Amino acid sequence: MEIYLPVAEQSMNVFVLLGLGAAAGLLAGMFGVGGGFLATPLLIFVGIPPAVAVASQANQVVANSVSSLQVQWRRGNVDFRMGLVLLVGGLLGSGAGVWLFTYLKRIGQIDFVIAVLYVSLLSTIGVLMLYESLTTYVRRRRNPEKPRGKLHTHFLVHRLPFKLRFYKSKLYISALLPIALGFIIGVLSAILGVGGGFVLVPAMIYLLGMPTAVVIGTSNFQILFVAANVTFLQATTNGTVDVVLALLLILGGVVGAPIGSRLAARLPGVVLRGLMSIMVLTVAAELLFELLRMPSAIYSLGGRELIP
Amino acid sequence: MRIALGIYRGLAPLLAAAFLSAPALAQGTRVEPPVSLPAAPLPNSPPRSGVAPQFDSILPPSIPGDAAVPDLVVDLSQPRVSITSAFQGENILLFGMFDPPGDIVVVVAGPSSRETVLRKERVLGLWLNTGRQAFDNVPAYYAVAASQPLSRLLARGGGGEILSLEDRMALVKSVGQREHNELIRFRLGLVEVNRRDGLYPAAIGQVTIQANRLFRVDLPFPSKLPEGVYEVRTYLLRDGRIVAAVSRPLPVGKVGFNAQLAGWAAHDGPLYGLAAILLAVSVGWLGGAVMRRF
Numbered sequence: 001m002e003i004y005l006p007v008a009e010q011s012m013n014v015f016v017l018l019g020l021g022a023a024a025g026l027l028a029g030m031f032g033v034g035g036g037f038l039a040t041p042l043l044i045f046v047g048i049p050p051a052v053a054v055a056s057q058a059n060q061v062v063a064n065s066v067s068s069l070q071v072q073w074r075r076g077n078v079d080f081r082m083g084l085v086l087l088v089g090g091l092l093g094s095g096a097g098v099w100l101f102t103y104l105k106r107i108g109q110i111d112f113v114i115a116v117l118y119v120s121l122l123s124t125i126g127v128l129m130l131y132e133s134l135t136t137y138v139r140r141r142r143n144p145e146k147p148r149g150k151l152h153t154h155f156l157v158h159r160l161p162f163k164l165r166f167y168k169s170k171l172y173i174s175a176l177l178p179i180a181l182g183f184i185i186g187v188l189s190a191i192l193g194v195g196g197g198f199v200l201v202p203a204m205i206y207l208l209g210m211p212t213a214v215v216i217g218t219s220n221f222q223i224l225f226v227a228a229n230v231t232f233l234q235a236t237t238n239g240t241v242d243v244v245l246a247l248l249l250i251l252g253g254v255v256g257a258p259i260g261s262r263l264a265a266r267l268p269g270v271v272l273r274g275l276m277s278i279m280v281l282t283v284a285a286e287l288l289f290e291l292l293r294m295p296s297a298i299y300s301l302g303g304r305e306l307i308p
Numbered sequence: 309m310r311i312a313l314g315i316y317r318g319l320a321p322l323l324a325a326a327f328l329s330a331p332a333l334a335q336g337t338r339v340e341p342p343v344s345l346p347a348a349p350l351p352n353s354p355p356r357s358g359v360a361p362q363f364d365s366i367l368p369p370s371i372p373g374d375a376a377v378p379d380l381v382v383d384l385s386q387p388r389v390s391i392t393s394a395f396q397g398e399n400i401l402l403f404g405m406f407d408p409p410g411d412i413v414v415v416v417a418g419p420s421s422r423e424t425v426l427r428k429e430r431v432l433g434l435w436l437n438t439g440r441q442a443f444d445n446v447p448a449y450y451a452v453a454a455s456q457p458l459s460r461l462l463a464r465g466g467g468g469e470i471l472s473l474e475d476r477m478a479l480v481k482s483v484g485q486r487e488h489n490e491l492i493r494f495r496l497g498l499v500e501v502n503r504r505d506g507l508y509p510a511a512i513g514q515v516t517i518q519a520n521r522l523f524r525v526d527l528p529f530p531s532k533l534p535e536g537v538y539e540v541r542t543y544l545l546r547d548g549r550i551v552a553a554v555s556r557p558l559p560v561g562k563v564g565f566n567a568q569l570a571g572w573a574a575h576d577g578p579l580y581g582l583a584a585i586l587l588a589v590s591v592g593w594l595g596g597a598v599m600r601r602f
Binding site: 002003004006007009010011059060062063064065066067068070071108109111112116228231232233234235236237239241242243244246247250251253254255257258291292293294295297298299300301302 | 391392393394395396397423424425426427428433434435436437440494497498500501502504531532533534562565566567569570573574577578580581582583584585587588589591592593595596597598599600
């Protein structure tokens with residue numbers, strides 16, 4: 001069944017879009033990330049213009065994070081103070097990101113930048129996660145009792161000015177770091193149409209040293225507002241948010257997410273992270289291959305404009 | 309939907325025959341060659357601004373007092389291409405009747421505008437969009453169909469304003485300076501992309517002629533179709549000369565829900581953005597609440 005997407009200006013199979021949304025939801029449920037990093041490249045792959053794919057995907061991330069935040073909020077897993085500090089950076093970053101997006105689109109390099117950012121980000125994170133889950137797995141095999149040390153390691157972060165206490169996260173760190181982190185996530189969110197969870201979650205654990213329990217809820221909190229900001233700015237400056245497309249992805253995601261979380265409950269965390277790292281690396285390799293391979297179409301159109 | 313369309317297609321020739329027998333449908337304007345032709349918008353005349361229709365030949369049907377039956381009568385199976393939510397491209401049947409002998413050529417052109425062509429080049433092993441070239445007066449859609457191979461018809465000389473795709477693309481104006489061969493390559497790239505998207509259909513069905521006076525041709529429109537007023541021109545050729553020409557506007561546009569949404573997104577971005585967020589939040593909330601029960 002085909003449906004015409006009014007902003008993307010082309011027809012698409014409804015079930016392909018629902019399926020994409022479900023896949024993104026499955027990932028969201030399983031790994032606590034938005035799944036946007038998988039859905040956006042796939043949307044572009046099936047022929048949606050990158051500008052529309054990114055902007056509509058941001059709208060889908062809004063819905064996704066509302067659903068997950070609902071659960072996390074009830075369990076009290078949201079550090080609002082940390083979320084708000086991250087959000088300051090996030091809002092600034094998404095504003096800058098949308099501006100950058102508009103500029104890159106004008107000079108015709110947006111597709112390339114999207115692809116390169118995805119490849120570098122996904123491969124870095126994929127390798128880190130794979131390494132982490134493998135070493136954990138091996139270590140658990142060798143000596144099951146985990147040695148207890150410090151809550152987290154102290155380094156440069158703890159020596160910067162503007163220190164703030166984050167009670168829920170049991171942290172006393174400079175506010176500059178979460179703001180910078182939020183800023184980077186905001187830029188990524190605007191350019192790639194992702195929530196940024198796949199960057200934010202590891203960064204919160206390894207860089208800020210937040211306890212894992214509050215990480216997902218807090219990142220969801222920040223992502224919700226950043227994605228909403230990106231949706232708004234994209235709709236205002238580029239007019240590229242396709243609500244029909246977004247709604248189909250959202251509906252797919254609503255079905256996919258609980259299936260994902262049920263699957264996740266049956267698998268141990270190490271296996272889960274290992275699986276996710278393999279998937280992330282596969283997507284990265286595919287995108288890299290696309291960049292290196294002789295393209296099937298050398299020419300493309302930069303868009304029509306009425307004669308000034 | 310498909311079935312209904314199929315039935316319709318099957319019926320179309322019958323309908324055409326039924327319609328054509330009615331004298332009221334005499335919409336064709338008799339054109340005395342070559343004197344009365346200049347009134348029509350020629351493709352090589354200065355570019356028209358925007359898409360404002362200037363279809364001089366859409367005059368009221370020939371006056372009953374005019375004793376002569378027009379040489380050429382043309383109609384379309386639909387007066388416009390409506391982009392609805394179920395739109396996935398469409399074939400429109402053009403049919404009509406002419407005074408034999410002769411050949412029929414149909415030219416369909418979308419609105420013209422500026423188009424930028426990007427070219428990927430290899431930089432440090434990566435394929436980047438490094439080349440770009442803008443062209444003015446690029447038709448959004450261009451298709452030519454004829455009852456005989458166009459090359460044969462035009463080779464006989466007096467094709468006049470009938471332009472093959474190659475001829476039409478030669479009228480496209482490049483913006484800025486560039487080496488001649490490079491320009492040609494970019495222009496070929498432009499044709500290649502539009503051909504791939506079905507906007508410059510290469511093998512549009514030949515015009516078929518029945519009983520020496522009825523003709524029909526299917527005009528294919530892809531799903532990725534730019535909006536605007538298209539122009540469908542039908543020519544009757546005798547001995548390689550244009551004897552009669554009929555022009556019909558074919559508006560292409562989104563209708564209903566699609567038109568409203570797209571218009572909203574284009575003209576009222578902030579409100580549209582807020583509505584999109586609100587929709588996402590409520591569906592996300594509801595979905596989360598409902599699915600947790602399962």
